[in-house]
Amino acid sequence: MQHPVTAPPIPERIRTLAAAAAPTHVSFAGAARPAAPVRGGVDGTGRPVLLVRPGDPLYGARDEPAVTVDLVASRRLGGHEAARGLLKVQGWAQAVPAAEAREAAVAIAGHCPDEALFDVLEDLAAPAGGGRPEGTGAPRLLRVDVGQVVYLAGGESGVIDAEDYLRAVPDPLSDPAERMLAHVNDAHREQLTDALCSLLGAPVREVWLWELDRYGATVRHGADRPALVRLPWSAPVACARSLEHAVHGLLCHR
Incomplete structure (x- = not known):
């Protein structure tokens, strides 16, 4: 497999x-x-x-x-x-x-x-x-x-x-990814926190979207000793629209 x-x-x-x-x-x-x-x-x-x-x-x-x-x-x-x-x-x-x-x-x-x-x-x-x-x-x-x-x-x-x-070349979706990442961190951190709590099965705080690319997202949580959690997509995405759908699915995770 x-x-x-x-x-x-x-x-x-x-x-x-x-x-x-x-x-x-x-x-x-x-x-x-x-x-x-x-x-x-x-x-x-x-x-x-x-x-x-x-x-x-x-x-x-x-x-x-x-x-x-x-x-x-x-x-x-x-x-x-x-x-x-x-x-x-x-x-x-x-x-x-x-x-x-x-x-x-x-x-x-x-x-x-x-x-x-x-x-x-x-x-x-x-x-x-x-x-x-x-x-x-x-x-x-x-x-x-x-x-x-x-x-x-x-x-x-x-x-x-x-x-x-x-x-090598930079991620072809890096420009739209950065715009989406900034929007999530500005307007949807509460949803991101809820989603990460659900995924980890434990409370978390100080949650930020850290990296975003065609293969997945990396979320940072914690204040004094922050940790990074990698959340891969089920398959790599090929365009900005697909990346937006993947991010929406992450934020709606319960």
């Missing part, structure tokens, strides 16, 4: 987290200096893209130094943010080619809008020299050529090599 798939394959799950994550720190391989704060986003292929300014440790980097970029995906639960997953992308920092700079800037703007992104694009479009005052420079866009990804998510940890990570 074939058992149903209850969760996304790990590479898909990590790519889905990466697509919603933001870079927080970068460190140089083998260097004694501490990790430095960094701003940026993740492009459509899963590579971290960093906005670096004059004075940042990476600003003057040449020869594609080996780096580790920390990505954090979080979930807003009421008035606070809770980390969904931590990814450490290890690879080599390289300048974003001028022809791809606009696309990279858009990837960053989705996570951290910053007027410095316009400075980057204006500088790339300017003639050589650009007329900038001596001793100043425009911010730069760097991206990470992925070597491997270390992940910690939902109590699971591991390492994914570059080929598996880059070959």
Whole structure:
């Protein structure tokens, strides 16, 4: 008897987290200096893209130094943010080619809008020299050529090599799933709590919909030591409408 798939394959799950994550720190391989704060986003292929300014440790980097970029995906639960997953992308920092700079800037703007992104694009479009005052420079866009990804998510940890990570794609239903998840947490937590009590046969509190995908839902409950409960669908869903029906069935469970 074939058992149903209850969760996304790990590479898909990590790519889905990466697509919603933001870079927080970068460190140089083998260097004694501490990790430095960094701003940026993740492009459509899963590579971290960093906005670096004059004075940042990476600003003057040449020869594609080996780096580790920390990505954090979080979930807003009421008035606070809770980390969904931590990814450490290890690879080599390289300048974003001028022809791809606009696309990279858009990837960053989705996570951290910053007027410095316009400075980057204006500088790339300017003639050589650009007329900038001596001793100043425009911010730069760097991206990470992925070597491997270390992940910690939902109590699971591991390492994914570059080929598996880059070959995977985020959950195709992630956009509608996030909208549905936000709606449930905003308007239907009481129903979700009742459903989880019924499923577990025990009282629960501080219940939130934590993850939602084509294979099932993950529900978080508890305050001081929250636990995660995976609730798979009877079969993977293939479209947003089917996912909505599955969520409705979960909320109506008695």
